[in-house]
Amino acid sequence: MPLQILLNATLRQYVPGYDPYQGISLEVSPGTSVAAVINKLGLPPKEVTLIMVDGRRQDAGFPLQGDERLGLFPPIGGG
């Protein structure tokens, strides 16, 4: 299973043709950091402030196994 990446809110504009129902599938080698994935996708790192790996919040340095579900968000709030 490749990495499944879900982009949210304003981050979607940086990946033309992004399909929110599919997300992005990406093969990465074990140990790849979230920061490297953000870089590879061409997202501005400063705008990615909330990182969810398999539903748990992590930092950009978090090393991925390569088969996770990765949710990326800019600052958001509501309630």
Next chain:
Amino acid sequence: MSRILRLDMARQQVRWEEVKAEYAGLGGRALTSRIVRQEVPPTCHPLSPANRLVVAPGLLTGTPAANTGRISVGGKSPLTGGIKESNAGGLLSQKLARLGIAAVVVEGAPIEQDGFFLVKISKEGVEFHPAEEYLGLGNYRTMSRLWKRFGRGVGVMSIGQAGEKRLAAASIHFADPHGRPGRAAGRGGLGALMGSKKLKAIVVDDRGAGPVALADPEKFKAAARKWAKYIIEHPVSGQALPTYGTAVLINIVNEAGALPTKNFRSGRFEFAEDISGERMVDLIKERGGKTKEGCHPGCLIQCSQSYHDAKGKYLTSGFEYETIWALGANTLIKHLDDIARLDRLCDDFGLDTIEMGVTLGVLMEGGAIPWGDGPAAIKMVKKVGANDPWGLIIGNGSVFTGQALGVDRVPAVKRQGLPAYDPRAEKGVGLTYATSPMGGDHTAGYGVATNLLKCGGAGDPLKKEGNIELSRNLQIATAAIDATGLCLFVAFPVLDNPDALQCIVDLINARYGGDLTTDGVMALGRQVLHDELSFNRDAGFTKAHDRLPEFFKENLKPHNVTWDFTDAEVDSVLEGL
């Protein structure tokens, strides 16, 4: 000098009163809860003449400072049986403040044959008018007729059919700057309390009133300028909320595994994207609606919107995350247009959207309508506006409906349906649900901000550690913010910017000429909770009421978490305040 306006509904008479010592220096929730504590017998029936409906602008309301136009509505809750403060936007609060009114206290009740009234408040005085011609009308038509009669732009608070029938899920609606009822003091059935007073509407016209007095206009101006900057510069209040509205939360709460789905059975909804803020904004743009609207003049955040139907016709506004979750993921309804129609019906009949969503989940649990069936849900909610016993059942909320159908899976605390975060996967807000004197409520101590959204630190929503302190501190801070008339979304900049709380204090001091400190603000918050907790205690509430339903001991997917706080841990949240 502000005064308290008392409306004696039994005699249709008015009494003005200077603000006495016990009520001095209080506003918003601090004032409504103090008046209810002092004047309402805690054991009274909430629909009896002994109960009082209290409406109070905040300490900063009516000033030019940004986002200060909220209103607090208080009373003994017909839903929970405890004290209630419900908070809303709209036009009315700033107008009351400009007329020098610290609070309106609605007392007693007319005798049956006198029928319903509406009250008009202006610089010229206060008038009672018969309201027979508005009876049976929803909030949309009521507000548009009242604008026609009393002038466009007047402040209106009104009830729909649910409030007239004194149903426990009834809300009170406030005209927004377009004269629409998208703004609600939704929670706790205060619409039923207003209905029991035979009060269909209050109209407030502040023409000729002039601005509120400022003790130090120069200092106020300087602080207000800073305050606006803090709001605009924070990425949540300055960018995310204006762009997507509160529904931007759907995807992140779903991702965190905390989006209650199918009556709190799992933490993720397969069709979350279909009901997300991103999807809502695309539809609004496609259909010529508006993505940004403020709920009151002077709002810089603009998280409301006009949502249009597929034909491009206005359908609803104030289409919030909580509403979309309750009527959507919780019921498995995935068509945003169905959810918007339900929201419109709730605003029109005057029903709390969270309570209705939870109630529809209970109806589906009991097999009365199928899961995910939008048209069946719409048909059911329409019965509240008609003469139908089903309407009387669901209009009384989730617990009542659960009893009527023999359903044991009812997500409620103190008889109030739970909001849009599963307490097992967001334990901070779970503790607030359990312990808030308001009953199951998220705004009273929004752990989500820290645990999921990383504002004011970064907690862990899945672990117990840190969440007792988090819920306690947020409940105190929120009670204080609710006293100011500030929109609660200023909490995002306040949590992240150490200067912002001092700025609020500077604003209050420049308005009144006092010497409040940030410690004083927290003391105010504690005092509000004291009033509320002691009222509830005298109304018969015990620790046993501070418990989540048993079924939260079940595992919640995807994180396989349970509600694992001991009773002693839950009890410690607000202990020794």
